[in-house]
Amino acid sequence: MTITTPLHPAFLARMQEMLSAQEYTAFLESFNAPRTYGLRVNTSKISCEEFQKLCPFPVKSIPWIPNGYFYDEDTRPSRCAYYQAGLYYLQEPSAMTPASRIPIEPGDKVLDLCAAPGGKATAAGAALQGQGLLVANDISTSRARALLRNLELFGIPNIFVANEAPAKLTKTFPEFFDKIILDAPCSGEGMFRKEEALAKDWTPEKSRELSEIQKELVLQAADMLRPGGLLLYSTCTFAPVEDEQTVSYLLENRPDMELAEMENYERFSQGVPEWGNGNPELTKCIRIFPHKMNGEGHFLALFHKKGQSIQESSRPHTKPDKNAFPLIEEFLNEIGLKTLGGQPFDWERVEVRKDKVYYLPPVLSDFRGITFLRNGLYLGDLKKNRFEPSQPLALAIRKGEAEAVISLPVSDERLTRYLKGETLNIEPEEATHKKGWHLLCADGYPVGFGKLVNQILKNKYPAGWRV
Template sequence: MSEQNITELLHPAFLARMKEMLGEEYDSFIKSYEVPRTYGLRVNTAKISCEEFEKLVPFPVTPIPWIPNGYFYPEDVRPSYCPFYQAGLYYLQEPSAMTPASCLPVTPGENVLDLCAAPGGKTTELGARLNGEGLLVANDISASRTRALLRNVELFGFTNAFVANETPARLRDRFPEFFHKILLDAPCSGEGMFRKEEALARDWTPEKSQELAAIQRELILQAADMLRPGGQLLYSTCTFAPDEDEGVVSWLLENRPDMELIELPSYEGFTPGVPEWGNGDPRLTRCVHLFPHTMQGEGHFMALFRKEGRADLIGTMSSTKPNADTRKWLELFLKEIGLKTLGGKPFDWNRVETRKDKVYYLPPLTGDFRGLTFLRNGLYLGDLKKNRFEPSEPFALALHKDDAEAVISLPVSDECLTRYLKGETLNIEPEEAAHTKGWHLLCADGYPIGFGKLVGATLKNKYPAGWRV
């Protein structure tokens, strides 16, 4: 933004409040609006290591100092056009927005909730940390945004996700003290995103923070009620407003005395919370603000809580049995592609469930999901057709490098990959395919992108129309 644009777009009440909050730092804060925004991506470490990613990535990247698997990339690069993006190897995300999920210490095998999850940026990091173990519940109250959330969960290849479209109140009633870790990235006034999204600056009003803070106070109490003893809750916003930040943290500390505010990791540029911006509780210094004049990113706020007590890693194991037809045709397909593992783990037939003619692979741990509105429970494997099984695109993306034998792997720069992602039929040289016919995984440098069926030298494209580039 230019100086003139700042005057035009930023509300005088917002500027006055920020000047009061920041004091001597105010001028540096205002000048940050003249600096171009930063662009970032976060590597899906469940599929590829950062070391391998750095070797393969076909465009320039620079590590983000405070995100172990985060990278800056230049503004003129379009990473979403790269086949590695369609393989779910990374997620495009503003660097500050990566920080909350990075600071929540998720351990494989836990029950984890992302309460306001769409479009899925933070969900995808939590799921990558679980690495297929435990249960990931990703919820959003908006039906349209939940569809975008599901797409990103499927793109990252998770086999243990429950994607819900529910009110937080209904989830609280169903899952009291159920989750080991909860992320609440609350709906907020978005002041930290003004440089990135000018519409937020135009729509801002002095009353907006108070209205949203009332919603946030309700949400954080509901989240705390779903956290099991010993569990951790990370509350975050992308705003600077004290009512929505320290004010909400103060509210939780006053109303849930079993919730303890704990220290977050410290990095250069992180700014401690200010007790006077809340109820004066000195513990509020354990919160963290990310300001655009101190970090290479936009604005964010975080607070990490721990509930008193002990969290035992106990969950209900999924236990189902596929019907005879499902087992017969799915086994034939798995044999055809030479499946060795699914997401690097043994295929578990106790997790296979058939609903009508659709086949699903349930999470290893489960909860009481009856009566809840949801888009997906586990991984959608594919469909039972007449005398055959036809795999889904999410199944392809759940497969990791070396999970299957029937692969056609092309360099990421090969134009055939782009043509495949557009839905075109490909001509395949005999030496490029594992077998002379049948189902194959098309891969970019070994990383699966989707299925195709080889007939002679022709690979029939099975990439879904709704996913095409």
């Protein structure tokens, strides 16, 4: 059989050992099948039912992801204003699975340890519904910046985006988090069909080297998990040394950790005990093979930490700079905003740092000594005698929360022009107020701010965000 993806003989030999003859043939054939494309709806902004009504391009439900949809290869969802409004995240269907298999509740304290570019972190943030805390970390500064952008695009207000070594986080947050996601650095074998460069760079030694990193990370994650909490470990590789063997290592070294069942799907495969230390509990792990379902390769394990945690009450942790309040309040009154992200606006959470205004998460936390890019939602800047709102604030505002809006149909070419930074002509009946700050929306969903003067909307969409 001829396949175009360059696959190392040692990789093929190991896969042939792992699979039956019939399955191995089907596995090889999957490399000639077209890859799948998916998007995940941001349910903190829009329901799946409403999205299906509004979506201007064809989508089909992903059967194992409640808010996931396939779209066609020739579709360009990132060019639609709904994408710029943060209504969905573009993500390979199998990669959506880990975040869908850890039950995050509003009010939880959640850590995504290796979070960039943000696929799992945005899913976790949406599930929190603006309550609790999401700590999203990546050790790479450039990747952490991309992570922050995606969280801001999704309109998630209760974030702490860290750029730190996991070992340092472990010292700061012992047994702190209710839920932890560890999508570990891996050899990427499950993505060979999607990214040929990964296949070209693969060596037999790579999995063994990465396994040592994974073992260190999974122990650190377990130590940051509260008793009674859940830890989701995932990779996008088939290698047992990175999958069942890493899971076995954690179970052997942390007796208070046990495997938990995950919601099943008929085409999932079970973990294989013989590929780990023989523990029959390893069948609770999930393997995704591309020859069995419409997605790339993935591995998941959900752990539960034995014991019961004592819940702390969430409370603010700042001394507000009340001198800045009148300018901020004047702006909020101008646009008619009283709730933010579905929650009443809480002045106790407002913090001013060097004329920049932030809305801190509603959870008491000590982040001293941690390198970070963002603590909370960036609301905007204090200028001379005025407050200038930020783009992240625009995206954190939900449909119907602000009164001063200009809502255009998603098909209106002015939305595209706005995203390019152009000024717009607005008809009197299209704006709720005669002048001043407005939220420009696509069918009611905020895209960004503008200032209306004599029926001209001055564009306030930041240069770094433009299409």
